[in-house]
Amino acid sequence: MSKKNIRILALGFFISGIILVLTSLLMPGNQSANGQTGNVEELESEITYLEEKIAQLEVAQTSQAETTSEEVEQPADETETSDTEEDASSNEDEVKDESKEEEPEEDPVIKATITIGEGEPSSVAAQQLESESIIEDRYDFDSFLEDNDYAPLVRPGSYEINSEMTYEEIAQKLMGN
Structure with a gap:
């Protein structure tokens, strides 16, 4: 190609580039700038809504905590203001009944069958135990197995495990002992 032909080709590329830039700037359907500002406005409104929701939940939680503390203080006030022994003993019985109700109930024993396939690592068993709510932290149990060289x-096989078992008992069961 000659020098003249290369210059004409370069001029053509330059002019077509200018035309593309002008059309993208001057066309009314320029979505890039408008779309981003609309998206920002939507996100700001969502943030405002969520902040209001958080404030409402905090107020509700505070009022619930206050009513709970008032209920706890009320039986103590009743026993202090009683004049006769009969009133005092009946109020004490009420307080004892309420304290029995407030004691946390023991968690029910959870029983599950854990299945370990051929070639599966001990972490699979730990994951199954956690998903069945027998243990709380699978990583802790897996590190227990590793530390004691049980892993x-x-x-492989199916094992009956319950939530009352210790890590050591679970490990012995998984080892087939």
Whole structure:
């Protein structure tokens, strides 16, 4: 190609580039700038809504905590203001009944069947135990198995496990002992 042809080709590319830039700037359908500002406005309104919701929930939680503390203080006031022994003993019985109700109930024993397949690592068993709510932290149980060198001894099969078992008992069961 000659020098003249290359200059004409370069001029054509330059002019077509200018035309593309002008059309993208001057066309009314320029979505890039308008779309971003609309999106920002939507996000700001959502943030405002969520902040209001958080404030409402905090107020509700505070009022609920206050009513709970008032209910706890009320039986103590009743026993202090009683004049006769009969009133005092009946109020004490009420307080004892309420304290029995406030005691946390023991968690029910959870029983589950854990299945370990051939070639599966001990972390699979730990994951199943956590999903069945037998243990609280699968990483803690898995590190227990690793620390005591039980991990390679875990055997494939199905095992009946319950939530009252200790880590050691669960490990012994998973090893087939």
